[in-house]
Amino acid sequence: MSTVTGIGTEPLEPAVPRAARAAGRILPVFRLQFVNRWGTFVIPWLIMAFIFVVNFAVWVIVIANLSSPEARADAQSGLQFSGASFYIFVYLAVFASQAIAFTFPFALGYSTTRRDYYLGTALAFLAMAALYAVALTVLSMLETATGGWGVGGQMFSAVYFGGPDAPWWVRLFIFFSSFVFFLFAGSTVAAVYMRWRNNGMLIFFAAAALLVLGLVALVTFTNSWPLVGEWFVANGAAGVAVWLFAPTVLSALAGYLVLSRATPKN
Amino acid sequence: MSAVVEVQNLSKHFKNVKAVDDVTFSVEENTIYGLLGRNGAGKTTVMQLLTGQDFASSGDIRVFGESPVENARVLQNISFIKESQKYPDEFQPKHVFRSAPWFFPNWDSAFAERLIDDFRLPLNRRIKKLSRGQLSAIGVIVGLASRAPLTFFDEPYLGLDAVARQIFYDRLLEDYGEHPRTVILSTHLIDEVSNLLEHVLVIDEGRIIIDEEAEALRGSATTVVGTRAAVDAFTAPREVLHSEYLGGLASVTVGRLSPGERVEAAEAGLELSPVSLQQLVVRRTNVSQKEFEQSA
Numbered sequence: 161m162s163t164v165t166g167i168g169t170e171p172l173e174p175a176v177p178r179a180a181r182a183a184g185r186i187l188p189v190f191r192l193q194f195v196n197r198w199g200t201f202v203i204p205w206l207i208m209a210f211i212f213v214v215n216f217a218v219w220v221i222v223i224a225n226l227s228s229p230e231a232r233a234d235a236q237s238g239l240q241f242s243g244a245s246f247y248i249f250v251y252l253a254v255f256a257s258q259a260i261a262f263t264f265p266f267a268l269g270y271s272t273t274r275r276d277y278y279l280g281t282a283l284a285f286l287a288m289a290a291l292y293a294v295a296l297t298v299l300s301m302l303e304t305a306t307g308g309w310g311v312g313g314q315m316f317s318a319v320y321f322g323g324p325d326a327p328w329w330v331r332l333f334i335f336f337s338s339f340v341f342f343l344f345a346g347s348t349v350a351a352v353y354m355r356w357r358n359n360g361m362l363i364f365f366a367a368a369a370l371l372v373l374g375l376v377a378l379v380t381f382t383n384s385w386p387l388v389g390e391w392f393v394a395n396g397a398a399g400v401a402v403w404l405f406a407p408t409v410l411s412a413l414a415g416y417l418v419l420s421r422a423t424p425k426n
Numbered sequence: 427m428s429a430v431v432e433v434q435n436l437s438k439h440f441k442n443v444k445a446v447d448d449v450t451f452s453v454e455e456n457t458i459y460g461l462l463g464r465n466g467a468g469k470t471t472v473m474q475l476l477t478g479q480d481f482a483s484s485g486d487i488r489v490f491g492e493s494p495v496e497n498a499r500v501l502q503n504i505s506f507i508k509e510s511q512k513y514p515d516e517f518q519p520k521h522v523f524r525s526a527p528w529f530f531p532n533w534d535s536a537f538a539e540r541l542i543d544d545f546r547l548p549l550n551r552r553i554k555k556l557s558r559g560q561l562s563a564i565g566v567i568v569g570l571a572s573r574a575p576l577t578f579f580d581e582p583y584l585g586l587d588a589v590a591r592q593i594f595y596d597r598l599l600e601d602y603g604e605h606p607r608t609v610i611l612s613t614h615l616i617d618e619v620s621n622l623l624e625h626v627l628v629i630d631e632g633r634i635i636i637d638e639e640a641e642a643l644r645g646s647a648t649t650v651v652g653t654r655a656a657v658d659a660f661t662a663p664r665e666v667l668h669s670e671y672l673g674g675l676a677s678v679t680v681g682r683l684s685p686g687e688r689v690e691a692a693e694a695g696l697e698l699s700p701v702s703l704q705q706l707v708v709r710r711t712n713v714s715q716k717e718f719e720q721s722a
Contacts, residue, residue: 184498185498185502185528185529187528188525188528188529191525191528192525192528195517195521195524195525196514196516196517196518196521198516199516258515259514262512262513262514262515262516262517263514265511265512266511266512266513266514268479269506269507269508269511269512270525270526270529270530271477271501271502271504271505271506271529271574272498272501272529273478273496273497273498273501274496275496275498276498420496421481423474423479423480423481424479424512
């Protein structure tokens with residue numbers, strides 16, 4: 161691209177050289193998150209495929225051993241609460257925290273500002289959430305269309321994702337909102353680690369445990385568990401997915417603030 | 427000549443340690459600097475401060491006239507692969523070289539490929555499985571091929587064999603000749619790089635104790651060898667940097683000698699020999715260590 165020697169015209173203060181006029185490094189950081197596609201796409205979907213195969217086998221075995229139609233219907237209705245696809249959300253949370261832990265010191269070694277790093281990484285996470293949400297939506301529509309893969313199984317259209325009657329765009333929205341939440345939750349934990357290391361982790365998880373304990377105590381002592389249940393029922397899966405953006409946005413902002421003063425240590 | 431880096435009264439304190447202690451220096455454009463000093467002297471901290479990777483406790487840093495902290499315009503002209511640089515665990519060297527051009531506008535992939543051959547670096551092996559030398563080679567290749575106007579090498583030779591080190595020195599000089607830039611090289615192997623360096627900064631206990639042209643520094647000390655009585659008589663009025671006695675013989679290092687003094691020494695039957703950069707640094711850092719202990 162540009163060479164850096166300025167023969168002849170030499171300013172008193174060397175101005176920032178020409179290369180500096182190139183755009184920031186948001187896009188390079190975005191691409192950096194996908195340079196190795198093994199961990200971002202291949203491994204999680206291999207594991208997902210394995211989980212699906214195991215579940216499918218269980219469905220077939222269960223159906224084969226239940227002779228009466230009532231018993232079969234009962235077993236199949238239990239599947240609407242299947243948590244078989246939870247794994248993929250947890251995977252992305254872990255993936256996000258690892259991505260930060262590994263690429264933050266690396267990108268800073270590539271002379272990237274923390275701001276460009278965070279924006280590029282956040283964009284990469286949004287793109288990943290979108291791709292994953294599309295993939296799960298396609299799977300869940302297939303699941304509905306094939307009557308549960310021919311055996312009445314349920315894995316991608318469980319009640320948490322809107323159930324088998326939800327339209328595709330509601331499913332897409334719920335998947336997207338959930339993926340974004342898990343990605344940013346994972347990245348915020350990693351940001352705390354990058355900034356304060358082990359002590360930060362101890363304090364962070366202690367504080368999180370106390371917070372959860374406090375909330376449980378509050379709800380219990382005010383006898384509000386029915387209210388909490390009603391709130392979830394009233395909002396439905398889609399409504400909860402909308403509300404989920406609140407902790408996601410908070411977490412993303414906190415992650416940025418924490419990381420903006422972090423230093424890559426040895 | 428103009429200053430690419432200007433540092434004034436820079437300090438960086440960690441809990442109980444003054445890693446960098448009230449340091450002032452500047453770095454001229456298109457010059458190769460040696461940043462020398464013992465382990466823990468503050469070399470890496472200084473480089474991390476100059477590249478905005480760490481935050482100063484006090485003082486002022488100007489790189490290309492601006493503060494480097496969170497300054498993309500400045501950082502885009504800097505390449506700093508430190509000795510302890512972390513790479514993503516799942517990465518292979520090919521991922522590093524695939525992504526490097528996105529970050530360094532002057533990246534030369536043909537040059538990078540040539541260096542990969544030179545260092546015999548395996549491209550398809552996971553970073554975790556590389557040897558220390560191969561890891562260092564990645565840093566050296568990125569540092570050279572990025573052709574950043576301000577390039578830092580932080581102990582780049584760690585684990586590299588003698589052949590690979592020589593390749594590094596040769597390629598650095600070659601490429602520096604064709605594409606002048608400012609290079610700051612921190613190293614322990616002072617004698618190996620002493621011919622490379624144009625300017626020397628020696629840091630000890632967080633303070634800069636030598637900031638001189640390498641050429642001037644090379645003649646700045648002389649070792650006087652001869653009989654004990656003759657050597658002592660000659661060196662008595664001078665500042666002695668180092669002395670060794672063996673029986674009736676003495677070997678004493680003093681500062682710069684004028685031509686007249688050299689004649690005087692020869693007439694007294696003394697032998698004069700130049701002091702290498704490495705010996706000089708060793709002597710000077712030892713002196714400051716003693717002074718430090720006395721004042722403590």
